[in-house]
Amino acid sequence: MRKWKKRLLELISLVLSGIVAIPLYMVIVNSLKNQSDAADLKLTLPKDWSGFNNYTEVFRIARIPQAFWITLFITVVSVVLIIIVCAVGAFVIERRDSRLMRLLQHVLIAGMILPGSIITTYYLMQSLHLIRTLTGIVLLYVATNFPFMTYLYISFLRGVPKELDEAAIIDGVGRFKLFFKILFPLLMPVNASVVVLSSMNIWNDFQTPFYFLNTASRFTLSMTIYFFFGQHSSDWNLVFANIVIVSLPVILLYIFVQKYIVSGLTAGAVKG
Amino acid sequence: MIKKMYYSYWLLLPGLLIFSVFFIYPNLTGFLYAFTNMDESFKYTRFVGFDNFKSLFQEDDQVIAFKNTFIFAIITTVFKIVLGLLLALLANAKLRTTLFFRSMLFFPVLLSTLAVSLVFSALLHPSRGLLNVFLETLHLDMLAQSWLTDPQIVIFSVSFVEIWKWTGLSMILFLAALQTIPQELKESAMVEGVNSWQMFRHITLPLIMPIVNTNVILSVIGGLKVFDIVYALTGGGPGNSSQVINTIVFKNFAAGRNGEATAANVMLFLIVLVIVLLVNKVLNRKVEG
Numbered sequence: 140m141r142k143w144k145k146r147l148l149e150l151i152s153l154v155l156s157g158i159v160a161i162p163l164y165m166v167i168v169n170s171l172k173n174q175s176d177a178a179d180l181k182l183t184l185p186k187d188w189s190g191f192n193n194y195t196e197v198f199r200i201a202r203i204p205q206a207f208w209i210t211l212f213i214t215v216v217s218v219v220l221i222i223i224v225c226a227v228g229a230f231v232i233e234r235r236d237s238r239l240m241r242l243l244q245h246v247l248i249a250g251m252i253l254p255g256s257i258i259t260t261y262y263l264m265q266s267l268h269l270i271r272t273l274t275g276i277v278l279l280y281v282a283t284n285f286p287f288m289t290y291l292y293i294s295f296l297r298g299v300p301k302e303l304d305e306a307a308i309i310d311g312v313g314r315f316k317l318f319f320k321i322l323f324p325l326l327m328p329v330n331a332s333v334v335v336l337s338s339m340n341i342w343n344d345f346q347t348p349f350y351f352l353n354t355a356s357r358f359t360l361s362m363t364i365y366f367f368f369g370q371h372s373s374d375w376n377l378v379f380a381n382i383v384i385v386s387l388p389v390i391l392l393y394i395f396v397q398k399y400i401v402s403g404l405t406a407g408a409v410k411g
Numbered sequence: 412m413i414k415k416m417y418y419s420y421w422l423l424l425p426g427l428l429i430f431s432v433f434f435i436y437p438n439l440t441g442f443l444y445a446f447t448n449m450d451e452s453f454k455y456t457r458f459v460g461f462d463n464f465k466s467l468f469q470e471d472d473q474v475i476a477f478k479n480t481f482i483f484a485i486i487t488t489v490f491k492i493v494l495g496l497l498l499a500l501l502a503n504a505k506l507r508t509t510l511f512f513r514s515m516l517f518f519p520v521l522l523s524t525l526a527v528s529l530v531f532s533a534l535l536h537p538s539r540g541l542l543n544v545f546l547e548t549l550h551l552d553m554l555a556q557s558w559l560t561d562p563q564i565v566i567f568s569v570s571f572v573e574i575w576k577w578t579g580l581s582m583i584l585f586l587a588a589l590q591t592i593p594q595e596l597k598e599s600a601m602v603e604g605v606n607s608w609q610m611f612r613h614i615t616l617p618l619i620m621p622i623v624n625t626n627v628i629l630s631v632i633g634g635l636k637v638f639d640i641v642y643a644l645t646g647g648g649p650g651n652s653s654q655v656i657n658t659i660v661f662k663n664f665a666a667g668r669n670g671e672a673t674a675a676n677v678m679l680f681l682i683v684l685v686i687v688l689l690v691n692k693v694l695n696r697k698v699e700g
Contacts, residue, residue, distance in 0.1 A: 148501065151501065155501075156508075156515040156516065159515045163518075163530075165530075178539070180539045182541070225426055228423045228427060231420060231423040232423065252687050253683055253684060254679050254680055255438065256440070256676050257664070258664055258672045259438070262437075262440075263433070278429055278433055279433055282432070283433075283434060285429065286430065304417070314422075339521065342523075343521075345639040345642075349639075350664075361523050361524075364529065368529055386523065393514075393521055400521075401583055404583065405586075
C-alpha cells in the first residue's frame with residue numbers, strides 16, 4: 140500500500156472511532172458535572188471535581204449494590220446451569236444420532252429462531268408461583284438459551300472422535316466419568332463461547348426482567364437504569380453517573396479479557 | 412446396548428424439560444389463547460375467532476407497528492451488513508490505528524441496550540443534543556431534526572441507534588472470516604495483476620459468503636424481535652409512530668388485553684417463521700448460483 144493511502148485510511152479509522160468515542164466521552168464528562176451544567180449536554184470538562192458526589196448519590200438512591208449482586212447471581216447461576224444441561228444434552232443428542240435425535244436438532248433450530256410467547260409465559264409463571272422470583276427468571280434464561288447453546292456443543296462434539304468414548308468404555312469408565320472426566324475437558328473452547336455469549340445476553344437483558352422480575356426489591360442493573368431515568372429524567376448528571384457505574388464491570392472485563400471475549404463470540408457465532 | 416448405558420436419555424431430560432415447559436408449552440398455548448377474550452387476570456369466557464387479529468389490523472396504531480417492524484428490520488440489516496463489511500475490511504488492514512479501531516468499534520456491543528438508549532436520547536435532543544449542535548456549527552441547520560419527536564423520522568432514528576450499537580458485532584464476525592483467507596491466495600492473485608475490486612468481488616466475497624448469510628439471518632431475526640431499544644428510546648411514541656410488534660404486545664398486556672397481546676405475539680411468531688424461511692431460501696440460491 141502507498142504511504143499516503145495508509146495515512147488516509149488511518150485518518151478514516153480515527154474519525155470512525157470518534158463516532159463511538161464521542162458519545163461515551165459525553166457521558167463521562169457530564170456525569171461529573173452539577174445538575175444545571177450537565178443539562179446542557181456539552182463536551183466541556185467539568186468546572187470542579189465535586190461531581191464525584193453524583194456517584195455516591197446514585198449508589199445510594201438507585202440501590203446499585205443490591206442490583207449488582209442480583210444481576211451477578213442471576214447471570215452466574217444461569218450460565219452454570221446452561222453449561223451443564225446443554226453440554227450433557229448435546230452429548231446424548233450427538234452420540235445417539237438416532238432419527239429422533241435428528242428431529243430434535245430441527246426443534247432446536249426452530250427454538251433459536253422463533254420468538255417466545257410472552258403473555259402465556261407470564262400466565263404459566265404466575266400459575267407456578269415463579270413470577271417475580273429469581274428461580275423463575277433463571278429457569279427462563281436456561282429455556283431461552285437451551286437451543287442455541289446445545290447446538291453449539293453438538294457442532295463441536297461432531298469433531299470429537301467416537302473412538303475416544305469407546306477406548307474409555309473398554310477401560311471400564313462409567314457414564315458420568317466418561318462425560319465429565321474425559322469429554323468435558325475437551326469442550327473448553329465451546330465452554331468459553333457459551334460463557335461469553337450467554338452472560339452477555341443475560342447481564343444486559345432488559346425485556347425478561349421487565350416482564351418477569353418487575354419488583355423494586357429484585358431490580359437488575361438494566362432495570363435500575365430504566366427506573367432511575369423515569370424518576371430523574373432531568374438530572375442528566377445522575378443518569379450518566381448511573382450509566383457509567385452499570386457499564387464499569389463490563390468495561391473492566393473487556394479491558395482485561397478482550398481477546399477471550401472476541402474469540403469466544405466469533406467462534407460461537409461462526410460454529411452456530 | 413452401549414448406547415443405552417452410556418448415552419442415557421436421562422442426561423438429556425433436565426434441559427429438554429426446562430425448554431419444553433418454559434418455551435414450547437407457552438408457544439403452543441399462545442395459539443389457543445390468541446383466539447380468546449383473555450383479560451388481565453388471564454381469565455377468558457369464550458372464543459372470539461379472529462377478532463383479536465382483526466383489531467390488530469384495523470386500529471391504525473397497531474397497523475403501524477407491523478410496518479415499523481419491517482422498516483426497522485430491513486434498514487438495520489442492510490446497514491449492519493454493508494457497514495460491518497466495510498469496517499471489517501478497514502480493521503483487517505495493517506495500520507497503526509488498527510487495534511484501537513477494532514476495540515473502539517466493538518465496544519458498544521458490550522453495553523447495555525438501556526444505557527445506549529438513554530445516551531442517545533441525550534445526543535438526539537432537538538435543541539441541546541450533540542448531533543444538532545454539531546450540524547449547526549457546520550451551518551447545516553437544515554439537516555437538524557427533531558430526531559425522536561418527529562413522527563415521520565422517529566423509526567429511522569431508532570434504527571440508527573440499533574446500527575450504532577450492533578455494527579461492531581457484524582464487523583468482528585466478518586473480520587474473523589477475513590482472517591481465515593489464506594495470504595498466499597491474495598498474493599498469487601496480486602501477481603496475476605488482479606485489482607482490489609476484482610479481488611474483493613471474486614475472491615474475498617465468495618469466501619466469506621457463509622458469514623454474510625449468518626449475519627443477515629441474525630440481524631433479520633434481531634430486527635423483527637426488537638423491543639428494548641424502541642421501548643427505552645421512545646416508548647413507541649410520539650403517539651404511536653414508533654410502535655413495533657413487541658411494544659404492541661406490551662401495550663396490550665399493560666392494558667389488560669391479553670387476548671390481543673397474545674395474538675400480536677402469534678403474528679410475530681408467524682412473521683419471523685415466514686421471513687426466515689424466505690431469506691434462507693434466497694441466500695441458499697445465491698450460494699448455488
